[in-house]
Amino acid sequence: MRVAVLGAGAIGAYVGAALHRGGSEVHLVARGPHLAALQAHGVRVLSPRGDFTARPDATDDPARIGPVDVVFLGLKAQQYAGCAALLHPLLGPDTAVVAAQNGIPWWYFHGLAGHRLQGRRLETVDPGGAVSAVIPVERAVGCVVYCSTEIAEPGVIRHLEGTRFSIGEPDGSVSARCQAFSAAMVAGGLKCPVEPDLRQDIWIKLMGNVAFNPLSALTRATMVQIAGHPGARRLVAAMMAETLEIAQATGVKPEVSIERRIAGAERVGHHKTSMLQDLEAGKELELDAIIGAVVEIADLTGVAAPTLRDVHAAADLLARTCTHVPSKGARR
Numbered sequence: 001m002r003v004a005v006l007g008a009g010a011i012g013a014y015v016g017a018a019l020h021r022g023g024s025e026v027h028l029v030a031r032g033p034h035l036a037a038l039q040a041h042g043v044r045v046l047s048p049r050g051d052f053t054a055r056p057d058a059t060d061d062p063a064r065i066g067p068v069d070v071v072f073l074g075l076k077a078q079q080y081a082g083c084a085a086l087l088h089p090l091l092g093p094d095t096a097v098v099a100a101q102n103g104i105p106w107w108y109f110h111g112l113a114g115h116r117l118q119g120r121r122l123e124t125v126d127p128g129g130a131v132s133a134v135i136p137v138e139r140a141v142g143c144v145v146y147c148s149t150e151i152a153e154p155g156v157i158r159h160l161e162g163t164r165f166s167i168g169e170p171d172g173s174v175s176a177r178c179q180a181f182s183a184a185m186v187a188g189g190l191k192c193p194v195e196p197d198l199r200q201d202i203w204i205k206l207m208g209n210v211a212f213n214p215l216s217a218l219t220r221a222t223m224v225q226i227a228g229h230p231g232a233r234r235l236v237a238a239m240m241a242e243t244l245e246i247a248q249a250t251g252v253k254p255e256v257s258i259e260r261r262i263a264g265a266e267r268v269g270h271h272k273t274s275m276l277q278d279l280e281a282g283k284e285l286e287l288d289a290i291i292g293a294v295v296e297i298a299d300l301t302g303v304a305a306p307t308l309r310d311v312h313a314a315a316d317l318l319a320r321t322c323t324h325v326p327s328k329g330a331r332r
């Protein structure tokens with residue numbers, strides 16, 4: 001399988017290295033000192049499952065790669081709208097775009113025949129249709145990431161835990177393209193189940209991110225520190241309960257208890273969430289997909305969600321004052 005990883009950062013470079021190890025033809029698209037290190041030394045993966053190095057092609061020029069079978073999108077969600085020039089040279093008539101992201105994807109209300117919100121565009125994650133114009137929904141394959149990685153230094157990925165990347169079509173079909181990509185991931189040592197109801201996974205994963213990511217950015221605490229602080233743990237539980245209520249209002253019934261979900265996040269340990277890492281690096285925060293869209297869906301479904309709104313407001317203010325680029329704003 002020919003795969004281009006667009007945005008070969010913490011998650012993308014890890015997946016690209018695994019796919020290459022499994023026999024796929026992999027092209028990493030990256031930039032800056034990280035790209036220079038990838039070109040000079042390959043991807044060095046440091047992992048409790050065993051360190052390894054993979055040497056796939058790496059470039060900042062997708063036109064040199066041309067059309068591929070699958071684009072694995074490892075960008076942050078807020079970077080999707082601006083990626084047309086990078087993405088379009090990689091697209092042939094049948095190229096699928098597997099979007100590995102936290103939060104609510106831009107295609108969320110598509111492929112839902114008979115649902116009252118079928119086709120509804122979410123302004124937070126598809127502002128003015130800017131993302132669906134760049135990545136048409138028909139190409140989209142969802143991907144929920146149960147894996148923690150970080151860029152330890154340019155070209156070096158530290159893998160902390162987890163190897164599961166659940167994928168699924170917006171319409172729930174178990175397509176040939178999903179099965180082929182899953183087989184390539186499994187050959188590379190990763191878990192990649194094709195889920196007929198990926199929205200369940202989206203909400204279960206999101207219950208953790210919606211609480212831990214903004215709270216970690218606001219407090220600069222690791223996941224285990226947040227879970228170990230009684231007041232913060234209560235806040236996490238309240239945010240998770242509201243998120244469950246919103247999921248249920250859209251017709252999804254995530255099968256997980258709040259205590260089990262907190263325990264799962266706690267097991268990740270002294271990990272700085274990707275949002276805290278972005279804050280410390282002065283980068284834009286992924287607030288729109290991770291909490292803004294949840295509040296937008298609360299509005300659409302008539303759920304009050306007061307705690308989510310308050311934390312979103314505080315995190316939005318943080319983004320406006322502490323990073324170069326603010327989020328689209330809190331909804332109150």
Ligand SMILES: NC(=O)C1=CN([C@@H]2O[C@H](COP(=O)(O)OP(=O)(O)OC[C@H]3O[C@@H](n4cnc5c(N)ncnc54)[C@H](OP(=O)(O)O)[C@@H]3O)[C@@H](O)[C@H]2O)C=CC1
Pocket residue numbers: 006007008009010011012029030031032034060074075076077079086100101102145146147148149150151274286
């Ligand atoms: N890291 C983690 O443990 C987890 C992450 N996720 C999710 O996975 C997704 C990806 O996150 P993550 O891998 O952490 O993000 P990263 O920021 O590490 O990766 C994105 C990469 O894309 C690169 N990039 C951005 N724009 C361009 C461009 N124009 N040309 C070339 N390269 C570009 C970035 O470079 P630069 O740094 O120069 O901007 C960066 O290396 C997010 O949705 C995140 O929430 C989910 C679970 C866990």
Ligand SMILES: CC(C)(CO)C(=O)C(=O)O
Pocket residue numbers: 102146147148149208209212213223268271272273274275
């Ligand atoms: C915290 C973690 C790793 C949860 O698995 C995550 O999704 C993130 O850092 O954004």
